[in-house]
Amino acid sequence: MGLVLSLLELGVAFVFFLLVAALYYIRNRKRNAQPVVGFFHPFTEDGGGGERVLWCAVKAVQELFPLYSVVIYTGDQATPDSLAARASEKFGIQLKEPVVVARLYQRKWVEAATYPRFTLIGQSLGSVVLAWEALTALTPWLFVDTTGYAFTYPLARLFGCVVVCYTHYPTISSDMLTRVKTRTSTYNNNSRIARSFWLSTAKVFYYRVVARLYGWAGSCTHLAMVNSSWTRGHIEELWKIPSRTFRVYPPCDTSTLQALPLERRVESGYIISVAQFRPEKAHGLQLEAFRLALESLPSSSDFQEVRLKIVGSCRNSEDEERLQMLKDTCKRLKIDNRVDFCANVSYRELVKLLGGAVAGIHTMIDEHFGISVVEYMAAGAIPIAHRSAGPMMDIVVEEEGQQTGFLAETVEEYAAAIYEVFTLPQEKRLQMAKAARKRALRFSAANFDERFKETMKLLL
Missing domain, CATH: 3.40.50.2000 (Glycogen Phosphorylase B;)
Structure with missing residues (x-):
């Protein structure tokens, strides 16, 4: 019962936040004078394949929309020059011009350490808080998420943005549910839960609720790109927008x-x-x-x-x-x-x-x-x-x-x-x-x- 109440409270808070955002958008319809493409990427120094995708995508957008400004929403202490240098030195990618940096100060809301329990739903709802900070600071015409924060898509649409995402890994998948059901101990299903029938049952219920919310949020994107056949299968199963889902293999050097x-x-x-x-x-x-x-x-x-x-x-x-x-x-x-x-x-x-x-x-x-x-x-x-x-x-x-x-x-x-x-x-x-x-x-x-x-x- 405690688990159900916690999830209901989180759901109510999420809906309330969206209503507030909708009211904000209705009262503030003025758009940016200059067209802007915004990349939501709170961690721009993670050094992985996701960061390579970010810089390759930024370069592609600069070539595709040369008259548009490109903004990076990041929680790192970065500057346009430091990000351009990082793209070049770390990944060998030369940007057409430096990007604009929109600093995010509430990144703690998407960090796993903030949520010792209910990490999935906590980070997902926390991403909405962070997207709120980003969109109120600078509302782009095109909102591009390359980090998998699907819960930000409904909010971005309420702000009038066209939403595009590149998904590396579904927040939740049927494989994760299967491991919990079969009580398999892994890095995201600790042995204490795996050993307990009741804890495993509660976690399956929790995962199903998160999966339903994730599916609804993901379906709000106008265009979804995924990085593999495996990811596409799970995203099509959860988001149910196969006509708007495209496999685009990530860039490798x-x-x-x-x-x-x-x-x-x-x-x-x-x-x-x-x-x-x-x-x-x-x-x-x-x-x-x-x-x-x-x-x-x-x-x-x-x-x-x-x-x-x-x-x-x-x-x-x-x-x-x-x-x-x-x-x-x-x-x-x-x-x-x-x-x-x-x-x-x-x-x-x-x-x-x-x-x-x-x-x-x-x-x-x-x-x-x-x-x-x-x-x-x-x-x-x-x-x-x-x-x-x-x-x-x-x-x-x-x-x-x-x-x-x-x-x-x-x-x-x-x-x-x-x-x-x-x-x-x-x-x-x-x-x-x-x-x-x-x-x-x-x-x-x-x-x-x-x-x-x-x-x-x-x-x-």
């Missing part, structure tokens, strides 16, 4: 990586892992699999130099704590002398690291797409990815009948894949790497730019 040589010194080579230091990335599984693979590899001196290089960005103190925990795990597994951690590296350093890797490992369950997997393939590193979602459905699939990599789920399967990559005959490894590189061309920045512009033109 395949042009720079495609120029790297395919030949690698395998025996003394290394495996690379590229992912933010977040719990869902399952770095612990990588360490366990690497330890097991080392036990299987030939004991000759040639294989004594095989290493694992974990590359990622730390967004905050929590990520830094996870990084330290991973280092401690390496010591416990007695592989600390074979694992290197490369935190917050520059784009140039990342390219160099990818260029020397024999294989690339990815372990996230239901990765919506998997930009890092594409980067492995484009760079010539054989991908070893999780057998689910984007990597399985769109990326690590055969190219003209040729295998492009390996899919795995368990520690043992990952270890077996690592062993196979390092013991493959050189000719076969090169054939696989060539097929993977060709497959990666489908996910280039140029293809994203073309598809994104084609989809945006539907608004005209």
Whole structure:
């Protein structure tokens, strides 16, 4: 009963907030003199694939609507020059001109730490508060969300905006519901809830309520772009707007990586892992699999130099704590002398690291797409990815009948894949790497730019 009351209270607060917003809009119909495209992206320094999409989308909009000003709604202490420099240095993207920065001071309302309980609904409703701050500060003609805050769409429409979204990952999905129903313990379903029938039942009900609200909010977008077949399936199921939903693969830097040589010194080579230091990335599984693979590899001196290089960005103190925990795990597994951690590296350093890797490992369950997997393939590193979602459905699939990599789920399967990559005959490894590189061309920045512009033109 307490859960039901909490959800009802949140729902009433949400409806009340929308009514206030509607009244505000009716009383303030004056539009901006200059047409504006606003990108709602509260975290512009997260360093992941979502940030790359942001800057590629900004550049595409600047080319598509040259007379429009582009505004970034961000909670970071950023300036137009610092954002342009970040796009260039971190992702190799040159903006046509600096963007306008609209600073958001209420970002705490979308941070997970603000909601120890009911995080999903808390962050979702919190995004409405943050969107209110953004829209009252500067109301754009086109409101573009590239972060998945679907609950902001009804509010943006009430402010008279045309709403476009690029969704990387549904806030809630049938897969999440299934895990709770089956009482499977994961990073977003802790073991205490998984062990309890009553807590699991209550969480299923909670997820269903959130899913219903999410579906309604998402359906308010005028145009929805999604990054993969897996995401499209869930969004069409929840939002029920298939005629306005388009798959646009995210931009991957395949042009720079495609120029790297395919030949690698395998025996003394290394495996690379590229992912933010977040719990869902399952770095612990990588360490366990690497330890097991080392036990299987030939004991000759040639294989004594095989290493694992974990590359990622730390967004905050929590990520830094996870990084330290991973280092401690390496010591416990007695592989600390074979694992290197490369935190917050520059784009140039990342390219160099990818260029020397024999294989690339990815372990996230239901990765919506998997930009890092594409980067492995484009760079010539054989991908070893999780057998689910984007990597399985769109990326690590055969190219003209040729295998492009390996899919795995368990520690043992990952270890077996690592062993196979390092013991493959050189000719076969090169054939696989060539097929993977060709497959990666489908996910280039140029293809994203073309598809994104084609989809945006539907608004005209």
